[in-house]
Amino acid sequence: MNRIEKISTFLLAVAILIGVFAACKRTFKDEEFMGTAVRSAPADFSGIIIDTEPKTYLRKEAVIAPPAAPTTRTYELVDENYPGGIEFGTAAASRVAFVNEFSHDVTWFLKISGRTSGAIKEYTGTSKKIDSNIVYWDGAADGTRFFIFNEFADYTLSFLGSSISYNGLLKIANSAIKGPKKYPQFSKLLPDGSYYTYEQIDNFDLNISSTNTGLRTSYGDAADGAGKAVFFVTDTKQVDGYFSYYMKGTDNNGNNYLGGASGELLEELKGHIKESDPSKVYVNAYIYGYGRPNSALFFQAFENDFINPDDLSGPSRNAATSDMWFTIVEVNWVGWKLVSIPYSSFKPASNPLSGGGGNRIKEPKKIVGFGIELESYPNSGGTAELALDVVVISTNGVFKP
Numbered sequence: 001m002n003r004i005e006k007i008s009t010f011l012l013a014v015a016i017l018i019g020v021f022a023a024c025k026r027t028f029k030d031e032e033f034m035g036t037a038v039r040s041a042p043a044d045f046s047g048i049i050i051d052t053e054p055k056t057y058l059r060k061e062a063v064i065a066p067p068a069a070p071t072t073r074t075y076e077l078v079d080e081n082y083p084g085g086i087e088f089g090t091a092a093a094s095r096v097a098f099v100n101e102f103s104h105d106v107t108w109f110l111k112i113s114g115r116t117s118g119a120i121k122e123y124t125g126t127s128k129k130i131d132s133n134i135v136y137w138d139g140a141a142d143g144t145r146f147f148i149f150n151e152f153a154d155y156t157l158s159f160l161g162s163s164i165s166y167n168g169l170l171k172i173a174n175s176a177i178k179g180p181k182k183y184p185q186f187s188k189l190l191p192d193g194s195y196y197t198y199e200q201i202d203n204f205d206l207n208i209s210s211t212n213t214g215l216r217t218s219y220g221d222a223a224d225g226a227g228k229a230v231f232f233v234t235d236t237k238q239v240d241g242y243f244s245y246y247m248k249g250t251d252n253n254g255n256n257y258l259g260g261a262s263g264e265l266l267e268e269l270k271g272h273i274k275e276s277d278p279s280k281v282y283v284n285a286y287i288y289g290y291g292r293p294n295s296a297l298f299f300q301a302f303e304n305d306f307i308n309p310d311d312l313s314g315p316s317r318n319a320a321t322s323d324m325w326f327t328i329v330e331v332n333w334v335g336w337k338l339v340s341i342p343y344s345s346f347k348p349a350s351n352p353l354s355g356g357g358g359n360r361i362k363e364p365k366k367i368v369g370f371g372i373e374l375e376s377y378p379n380s381g382g383t384a385e386l387a388l389d390v391v392v393i394s395t396n397g398v399f400k401p
Helices: 003-023 222-227
Strands: 059-063 072-076 095-114 120-130 151-159 165-172 185-189 195-202 217-220 230-234 244-250 257-262 281-290 295-303 323-330 334-342 367-376 383-395
Touching: 217 230, 230 257, 244 257, 244 367, 281 295, 295 383, 323 334, 367 383
Parallel strands: none
Antiparallel strands: 059 072, 059 095, 095 120, 095 151, 151 165, 185 195, 195 383, 217 257, 230 244, 244 383, 257 367, 281 334, 281 383, 295 323, 295 367
């Protein structure tokens, strides 16, 4: 046998040995399933392990938020002193953990549904218990609806392969809401030492807004005559709270413009934006599209070029001697969509009488006012329609509720 034949024989033997070992069945004692941890309830599954009445089946572990001491308290969610459930959002319960133990390891589903808002939050897992390491709810929601002030929420706990389920009710108090209504102004320290911030311009709940930065002044193009734009808050479609801002109009005079809204003085945001780099600033909004062509929303940011943004000294904004920067969003979709636009992409106004007379330098720290406009765009003469909710300016990142 020559050298090449010997090598071939050796490689063949190695291949046979690998095949033999690969064919051996593993018999590890703990090998009950492989891959994704999904487990159906066994025939003798009995649900949650409880010691007393069924009303104690689901408990809330309320963790006191910093800077208070890191202690915990445990409550029954259904309490004889509060028949509607436990208020979520008190000073000692800014977040909540659902805590229970089951008779077996099982795949479980927890769904929380707001009765007024329609907001949903869902959790799922495979385990024999739920604790604060698994479900630690801070009021956030899935999708494009937020939970709202003082609403009741139903929760349901169910299990894969079992007809057993548990239901209850809780009340969501003001401070429990994780969304723009809880934090009209929000700041978070990032690892690099900078801050992620957002400033809520308006969520169109006029009776609740805790800031004075809202788009309170509406106006339409009178030249459109009987078809001039209609602007009002509506409760038929919304993302956060009770209202959104509905806009619709027909461009009868062919100038594209239909109308809009802004702060009353265009000075309401003076000193609110702290960032000087336009590439780190974003304008964000939820926009509802009705599928109408030529529907567009203009965002406008007004800068005061005669203030010192660090000490806010200087005269009030003068349109003829300040800058206005704008961007256009063509709303060619159906349903809600979160749109985030970098301020660095905004374009300068050209008319010196309406915000084109400043120093032509984009300086977000000098933003003092904000506005929106509905347009028949890119083609004039059309009917434009959309709804708007939760307008936010964010820094060091897009808006992520």
